[in-house]
Amino acid sequence: MQFTAPTIPPFDHNAANNARNRQNNLTKPTSSLGRLEEISIQIAGIQGTMLPSVNKKAVIIMAADHGVTNEDVSAYPSDVTSQMVMNFLHGKAAINAISRYADANVRIIDIGVNYDFYDAVGLENHKIAKGTSNMTEGPAMTAEQTLKAFRIGYAIAEEEAQVGTKLIAMGEMGIGNTTASSAIISCITGLPVSTVTGRGTGIDNNGLTRKITAIEKAIEINQPDISDALDVLSKVGGLEIAGLVGVILGAAANRIAVVVDGLISSAAALIAYEIHPEVRLYLLAGHQSVEVGQKAVMDRLGLKPILDLNLRLGEGTGAALAFNIIDCACRTLCEMATFTEAGVNTQW
Amino acid sequence: MQFTAPTIPPFDHNAANNARNRQNNLTKPTSSLGRLEEISIQIAGIQGTMLPSVNKKAVIIMAADHGVTNEDVSAYPSDVTSQMVMNFLHGKAAINAISRYADANVRIIDIGVNYDFYDAVGLENHKIAKGTSNMTEGPAMTAEQTLKAFRIGYAIAEEEAQVGTKLIAMGEMGIGNTTASSAIISCITGLPVSTVTGRGTGIDNNGLTRKITAIEKAIEINQPDISDALDVLSKVGGLEIAGLVGVILGAAANRIAVVVDGLISSAAALIAYEIHPEVRLYLLAGHQSVEVGQKAVMDRLGLKPILDLNLRLGEGTGAALAFNIIDCACRTLCEMATFTEAGVNTQW
Numbered sequence: 001m002q003f004t005a006p007t008i009p010p011f012d013h014n015a016a017n018n019a020r021n022r023q024n025n026l027t028k029p030t031s032s033l034g035r036l037e038e039i040s041i042q043i044a045g046i047q048g049t050m051l052p053s054v055n056k057k058a059v060i061i062m063a064a065d066h067g068v069t070n071e072d073v074s075a076y077p078s079d080v081t082s083q084m085v086m087n088f089l090h091g092k093a094a095i096n097a098i099s100r101y102a103d104a105n106v107r108i109i110d111i112g113v114n115y116d117f118y119d120a121v122g123l124e125n126h127k128i129a130k131g132t133s134n135m136t137e138g139p140a141m142t143a144e145q146t147l148k149a150f151r152i153g154y155a156i157a158e159e160e161a162q163v164g165t166k167l168i169a170m171g172e173m174g175i176g177n178t179t180a181s182s183a184i185i186s187c188i189t190g191l192p193v194s195t196v197t198g199r200g201t202g203i204d205n206n207g208l209t210r211k212i213t214a215i216e217k218a219i220e221i222n223q224p225d226i227s228d229a230l231d232v233l234s235k236v237g238g239l240e241i242a243g244l245v246g247v248i249l250g251a252a253a254n255r256i257a258v259v260v261d262g263l264i265s266s267a268a269a270l271i272a273y274e275i276h277p278e279v280r281l282y283l284l285a286g287h288q289s290v291e292v293g294q295k296a297v298m299d300r301l302g303l304k305p306i307l308d309l310n311l312r313l314g315e316g317t318g319a320a321l322a323f324n325i326i327d328c329a330c331r332t333l334c335e336m337a338t339f340t341e342a343g344v345n346t347q348w
Numbered sequence: 349m350q351f352t353a354p355t356i357p358p359f360d361h362n363a364a365n366n367a368r369n370r371q372n373n374l375t376k377p378t379s380s381l382g383r384l385e386e387i388s389i390q391i392a393g394i395q396g397t398m399l400p401s402v403n404k405k406a407v408i409i410m411a412a413d414h415g416v417t418n419e420d421v422s423a424y425p426s427d428v429t430s431q432m433v434m435n436f437l438h439g440k441a442a443i444n445a446i447s448r449y450a451d452a453n454v455r456i457i458d459i460g461v462n463y464d465f466y467d468a469v470g471l472e473n474h475k476i477a478k479g480t481s482n483m484t485e486g487p488a489m490t491a492e493q494t495l496k497a498f499r500i501g502y503a504i505a506e507e508e509a510q511v512g513t514k515l516i517a518m519g520e521m522g523i524g525n526t527t528a529s530s531a532i533i534s535c536i537t538g539l540p541v542s543t544v545t546g547r548g549t550g551i552d553n554n555g556l557t558r559k560i561t562a563i564e565k566a567i568e569i570n571q572p573d574i575s576d577a578l579d580v581l582s583k584v585g586g587l588e589i590a591g592l593v594g595v596i597l598g599a600a601a602n603r604i605a606v607v608v609d610g611l612i613s614s615a616a617a618l619i620a621y622e623i624h625p626e627v628r629l630y631l632l633a634g635h636q637s638v639e640v641g642q643k644a645v646m647d648r649l650g651l652k653p654i655l656d657l658n659l660r661l662g663e664g665t666g667a668a669l670a671f672n673i674i675d676c677a678c679r680t681l682c683e684m685a686t687f688t689e690a691g692v693n694t695q696w
Binding site for chain 1: 442672
């Protein structure tokens with residue numbers, strides 16, 4: 001697919017090294033803050049400063065429906081997508097509660113839900129279509145739809161950059177989207193469909209078989225060009241996934257750190273990485289998913305989830321929970337005294 | 349040792365069951381919030397309400413020195429204890445930065461530091477002695493000192509109850525205190541000293557051998573009565589550990605949830621559990637320690653750490669980091685809509 005990848009500024013290794021040196025001089029035994037040190041050093045390199053801050057945070061939830069749900073691949077009907085969007089708007093879903101605690105702004109984007117929301121308060125209407133086409137019968141999206149969704153996500157990240165957001169969590173809602181995500185991951189990694197496909201919101205054994213069969217059929221009928229990530233995204237992906245790819249690349253282009261959540265945002269991260277490998281250094285993984293396909297992405301991108309709390313909800317909940325850890329990581333780097341400042345006489 | 353264990357109110361299984369039922373009716377697939385659900389249900393049982401809140405939090409840091417440091421068991425000199433206490437008071441240590449993020453009050457208690465702080469602002473002076481005696485030559489503490497330290501901790505927990513604190517993290521500072529903690533854990537669990545002894549702040553191989561030898565010698569010379577947890581605490585423990593035992597039991601007596609941190613607070617939790625097994629249901633484990641002895645305590649008490657971020661700092665940092673997860677757990681339980689409230693038509 002014809003597409004010019006956006007420019008991503010190089011990760012600032014100098015700032016990261018300065019942060020590492022500072023960590024080694026803070027009042028604690030060397031490396032005793034473990035992952036917090038690594039996270040703070042990464043954010044320093046992303047922001048290009050030894051003293052990074054992530055005090056302004058946002059959760060971007062992209063919502064869309066999936067034609068492949070006609071193949072009975074999900075435990076729940078498509079209606080739940082729009083109903084959960086309303087629940088987000090009312091501030092009553094898990095992601096709302098977690099985001100309030102982390103003082104993160106939640107944006108809910110209708111990029112392709114099969115429902116007329118009319119003027120629902122708080123919803124950002126960027127509907128491209130009322131869901132994707134059934135990928136077992138042909139491409140899920142046209143090339144034009146895919147690029148449009150990408151540009152919507154990219155523009156949203158640019159808006160966040162303009163208001164000073166420093167940390168973005170990937171959120172999503174879309175019944176059927178673990179099916180699309182596993183299809184993407186299988187195509188890009190080359191792993192068998194059955195190896196990267198899980199139970200989503202909780203389908204039974206027969207459902208899992210139908211899901212795997214549907215993905216295999218979609219790949220067979222569409223023959224995505226695996227050397228072209230956008231072709232894969234277009235043929236077996238989804239509107240919200242394409243939107244998240246745009247958010248990731250738009251965030252990285254603006255030196256904003258992005259926190260990947262579960263399977264769906266991992267599939268988006270994989271596409272973004274194929275488009276522009278430098279994006280990897282702008283990504284953190286918030287939570288270990290129970291979905292098997294996520295691990296394949298983590299391995300490929302060299303990411304290690306911060307949390308492992310047995311969540312399997314999506315919405316961006318694992319990423320937003322990790323916001324707290326990432327913020328604490330930056331605060332320890334910035335707020336702790338060095339040995340000299342504290343008058344502690346021994347380099348631990 | 350003659351001692352009457354305090355009364356701990358029974359865990360409220362009715363409230364916990366109500367919380368579990370509510371979790372099952374919230375707008376998410378059943379159990380999809382994983383550990384967050386378990387945590388919220390436990391806090392409901394501790395507080396005796398279906399809708400628990402942990403909005404008021406405290407970190408209690410007990411600081412004391414250890415005579416056993418004469419055996420060269422630590423990578424750092426005893427002076428660091430008092431210097432780090434000053435660093436805490438100035439708000440410049442890791443625990444301060446993390447506690448500020450979690451909106452937790454930090455209390456610093458001198459229960460036995462070998463240093464004259466005079467009127468250092470913010471320090472609570474409950475100094476019992478200028479450190480323990482060298483346990484390789486006789487009991488670390490007298491029975492009277494042990495009970496005094498216990499009562500100080502208990503009274504502090506009661507003070508927290510009076511101001512409405514709902515969540516307490518166990519913090520500590522004391523060069524040499526991993527040696528005392530491993531000694532306690534070996535005595536109570538019956539595991540060999542070498543199995544439950546680690547490198548603390550980072551001693552080398554020779555240091556580790558000295559540390560194990562010192563613990564074995566202390567146990568040999570003192571012959572603690574392993575059926576009497578307070579005797580073990582007195583002979584091979586420490587003033588800050590005894591204080592933390594008091595905090596734990598005082599918190600549980602007042603239906604306050606306690607978050608255990610690393611090895612030292614785990615040793616305190618083990619003693620508290622031996623005194624009163626019901627305390628277990630009031631405990632959460634904040635962080636997986638790299639110290640091997642902690643796992644022995646986790647296994648014995650059936651606790652599973654919430655975080656695993658490769659921290660080995662102590663101070664209460666792992667517990668205070670987990671505050672964020674525990675708070676989010678309670679908020680999702682309280683703030684999410686049920687299916688009926690949200691108009692979501694399908695029980696996920």
